[in-house]
Amino acid sequence: MFSTLVSLMLFAAAPEMRREESLGFVADEAFQAQGGVQYFYELAEPTPTPAIGSALARFRALDPFSTPDDPYFVVMSRLVYTVDRDSSFFTEARARDVGYLRRVAPEMGVRLEADGAFRVTRMPSNRFTLAWFEAPSGNEPSLQRFFEFFTGTPASIVVQTNTSFSRVMGWRTAERSLTFTAHFALSPGKTRVVVCTTSLLHHLPPFFLGGKGRVLRESVEGAASLIQQLRSYDGP
Numbered sequence: 616m617f618s619t620l621v622s623l624m625l626f627a628a629a630p631e632m633r634r635e636e637s638l639g640f641v642a643d644e645a646f647q648a649q650g651g652v653q654y655f656y657e658l659a660e661p662t663p664t665p666a667i668g669s670a671l672a673r674f675r676a677l678d679p680f681s682t683p684d685d686p687y688f689v690v691m692s693r694l695v696y697t698v699d700r701d702s703s704f705f706t707e708a709r710a711r712d713v714g715y716l717r718r719v720a721p722e723m724g725v726r727l728e729a730d731g732a733f734r735v736t737r738m739p740s741n742r743f744t745l746a747w748f749e750a751p752s753g754n755e756p757s758l759q760r761f762f763e764f765f766t767g768t769p770a771s772i773v774v775q776t777n778t779s780f781s782r783v784m785g786w787r788t789a790e791r792s793l794t795f796t797a798h799f800a801l802s803p804g805k806t807r808v809v810v811c812t813t814s815l816l817h818h819l820p821p822f823f824l825g826g827k828g829r830v831l832r833e834s835v836e837g838a839a840s841l842i843q844q845l846r847s848y849d850g851p
Contacts, residue, residue: 629839630696630846638670642695642807652696652842656834658827659689674813676760678793687790687815690830693764694810694838698846702770702800707747710773719844735777739788743777761795765809769797787817810838 631651633643638655646653657670663683665671674691675681709715716725716733724736732744748755751772753762758772777792792814799807820829 630842632835632839638673638691638693640693640695647695647697647807650697650846652694652839654692654694654835654838656831657691658830659691661686661688673760673763674811677795677811677813678791678815679757680791681815685815687817688819690812690814690816690834692810692812692834692838695807696842697801697805697807698842699804700806701804702798702806705771705773705798705806707749707771707773710745710747715848715850718848718850720841721844722840739781739783741777741780741789741792743775746774746776748772748774758795761797761811764795764811765797765799767799769809770800770806772797790815790817 631646631649633646633651633653635653635655638657640653640655643651643653655670659665659671662671665675670691671689674689675685713725713727713733716723722737726734726736728734728742732742735741735743746757748758749771751758751769753759757774761772773796775792775794775796777789777794780787780789780791782788792812794810794812797809799809801807816830820826825832
């Protein structure tokens, strides 16, 4: 897999996205300072016994529900980017604020459910829950594997679990998706964000609807939109 520069024209201020060939890529400080976003992406076919140390094995380890005989395609991504905000901006209250979520991800149509979970109304609709960790360490069992994706101690970590995905055109879509996001205080007013997402898919889009390429495109475009909205957020 070769390093690729993906230019997104969704918005005038869309961040520059650079695909890295290695899961263990290091932050390019010059590129980060220019507002660039580095990411690793891989889509794996259903594989009962992935190679030890492979991206698939490491991402599967993030998912406590994963089993060796999972019959799913696995979409894996790791993103690293920097925002001009203090790490104290990222709080549990803000992460659970529907108004904030609608500002930084307006296309998702997020709403709060009666049981405290959230509903994404964009197709395929789904539900998600959040777990917040303040000044976390790698001692929490649910975070131990995530700590292997970075060095240092984050100010906070939020874990988002998406389930109950709806069908599209009669096709089953995703089984579940987990996103781990860590916030690192670089200096006052500057935070480094590391995100790892693993998604389990029942089917890929058919070739006439874009196939594997569509999954990659939507993943990258979705990340670019969220980062842009976060950087431009001017609310409380």
